[in-house]
Amino acid sequence: MDTDTISAISTPVGEGAIAIVRLSGPEAVSLANGMFQGKDLNQVDTHTIHYGKLLDPKTNEMVEEVMVSVMRAPKTFTREDIVEINCHGGLVSVNRVLELTLSQGARLAEPGEFTKRAFLNGRIDLSQAEAVMDLIRAKTDRAMNVALKQMDGRLSHLIQKLRQELLEVLAQVEVNIDYPEYDDVEEMTNELMIQNTRQVHQEIERLLRTAKQGKILREGLGTAIVGRPNVGKSSLMNALVHENKAIVTEIPGTTRDVIEEYVNVRGVPLRLIDTAGIRETEDLVEKIGVERSRQVLQEADLILLVLNNGDTITQEDKKLFEAVEGMDVIVIVNKTDLPQQIDMDELREVAGDHPIVSTSLIEEQGIDQLETSISDIFFEGDIDTGDMTYLSNVRHVQLLNQAKETLEDAMDGMNAGMPIDMVQIDVTRTWELLGEIVGDTVQESLIDQLFSQFCLGK
Ligand code: GDP
Numbered sequence: 001m002d003t004d005t006i007s008a009i010s011t012p013v014g015e016g017a018i019a020i021v022r023l024s025g026p027e028a029v030s031l032a033n034g035m036f037q038g039k040d041l042n043q044v045d046t047h048t049i050h051y052g053k054l055l056d057p058k059t060n061e062m063v064e065e066v067m068v069s070v071m072r073a074p075k076t077f078t079r080e081d082i083v084e085i086n087c088h089g090g091l092v093s094v095n096r097v098l099e100l101t102l103s104q105g106a107r108l109a110e111p112g113e114f115t116k117r118a119f120l121n122g123r124i125d126l127s128q129a130e131a132v133m134d135l136i137r138a139k140t141d142r143a144m145n146v147a148l149k150q151m152d153g154r155l156s157h158l159i160q161k162l163r164q165e166l167l168e169v170l171a172q173v174e175v176n177i178d179y180p181e182y183d184d185v186e187e188m189t190n191e192l193m194i195q196n197t198r199q200v201h202q203e204i205e206r207l208l209r210t211a212k213q214g215k216i217l218r219e220g221l222g223t224a225i226v227g228r229p230n231v232g233k234s235s236l237m238n239a240l241v242h243e244n245k246a247i248v249t250e251i252p253g254t255t256r257d258v259i260e261e262y263v264n265v266r267g268v269p270l271r272l273i274d275t276a277g278i279r280e281t282e283d284l285v286e287k288i289g290v291e292r293s294r295q296v297l298q299e300a301d302l303i304l305l306v307l308n309n310g311d312t313i314t315q316e317d318k319k320l321f322e323a324v325e326g327m328d329v330i331v332i333v334n335k336t337d338l339p340q341q342i343d344m345d346e347l348r349e350v351a352g353d354h355p356i357v358s359t360s361l362i363e364e365q366g367i368d369q370l371e372t373s374i375s376d377i378f379f380e381g382d383i384d385t386g387d388m389t390y391l392s393n394v395r396h397v398q399l400l401n402q403a404k405e406t407l408e409d410a411m412d413g414m415n416a417g418m419p420i421d422m423v424q425i426d427v428t429r430t431w432e433l434l435g436e437i438v439g440d441t442v443q444e445s446l447i448d449q450l451f452s453q454f455c456l457g458k
């Protein structure tokens with residue numbers, strides 16, 4: 001158990017009129033009190049806020065005018081004592097306050113450490129903790145909604161429901177083991193078991209199907225714009241960035257801060273791949289060669305392949321089509337303001353199933369249809385996005401995939417009439433894997449729960 005007191009700036013660094021330095025841990029209040037002039041914070045009620053001055057105890061110099069909130073355990077986010085120091089938003093001022101707390105004995109919090117404490121202290125479960133992280137990184141309203149729902153415990157509830165159903169299966173297994181002499185009991189419970197297991201399996205599969213959307217909401221739809229020189233790639237990029245708010249994000253918590261560019265198209269975050277490449281070298285394929293551009297393409301979830309309406313289809317165009325075979329592609333015929341040279345029948349043949357959109361980027365035509373095309377590809381018809389529980393976390397996807405497999409082993413076993421205790425092992429394993437998602441798989445609780453729901457007269 002962590003018992004030290006941690007401190008960090010908990011508001012985004014940058015402008016902002018107010019910034020907050022947050023302390024959490026057993027010494028939070030006394031530590032803040034040691035540098036606060038105005039009131040004795042050790043004496044104030046919990047969940048109250050106080051105006052005063054921060055003094056550097058070494059020099060007795062005033063550092064800042066502040067508002068200090070005192071929140072005592074356990075009704076806090078971390079379930080520890082929390083003090084929040086509200087100070088002026090400037091970088092210098094907030095850093096000075098942070099440094100002061102460190103010099104007084106607080107430890108600089110690691111990324112996510114407040115949330116980790118909330119989890120360790122039982123305030124939230126693991127999937128909710130992960131949702132807090134997602135929320136911080138959310139790039140669109142939709143991604144934010146997914147994270148909010150997860151934080152709200154939707155995924156947890158669903159997982160717990162599935163685990164409960166598995167416990168019922170295990171209860172039926174127990175009946176079978178305890179009363180092997182009654183054939184009809186065995187038959188009945190077998191049937192119930194298979195039915196319940198199948199239901200859980202279906203739910204897991206359904207959840208896994210949402211993983212693709214979840215990943216995209218979380219990481220953005222990796223999008224590459226390709227095409228011959230001069231067809232309008234840069235113009236397309238600019239149009240997308242211009243029409244939709246571009247979001248440049250730095251991903252915190254990595255040693256090397258990756259800068260990525262996102263545009264939000266109807267709630268779908270596009271992560272524009274190698275945009276620098278396109279912007280600076282202009283002609284991806286020509287400059288970096290076909291091999292390298294294949295690599296770039298492999299990273300992409302979506303290809304925007306641009307052609308020139310004022311030109312015939314060339315060998316180079318056809319090579320590009322070959323390079324993106326099997327991928328999600330939207331074909332864009334640009335420069336429709338120019339006299340048409342492109343052979344549309346030929347294009348339809350080359351393009352196969354890929355949707356074709358015509359644009360005149362110079363006249364700002366066709367961008368709407370392009371955006372419709374993009375959101376169609378993402379939502380694949382009419383998924384109800386408002387009310388879905390998306391899987392948006394790699395760890396959850398892995399665990400669910402494993403759970404699905406062990407459950408399939410169990411079902412195979414049941415169908416093949418395997419000894420019931422073999423089936424029991426697989427179902428128990430599935431139950432544990434699901435438990436890892438919410439972070440509370442403990443053998444003991446399996447025993448307790450089994451016991452509590454298992455009266456059957458003994
Ligand atoms: P890239 O080399 O594929 O990135 O193409 P650019 O976006 O740099 O555009 C090349 C040239 O085509 C520029 O002079 C653009 O102004 C022009 N251009 C782009 N879109 C259109 C369009 O829809 N119609 C016409 N007539 N010209 C366009």
Ligand code: ZN
Pocket residue numbers: 230232233234235278282
């Ligand atoms: Zn260009």
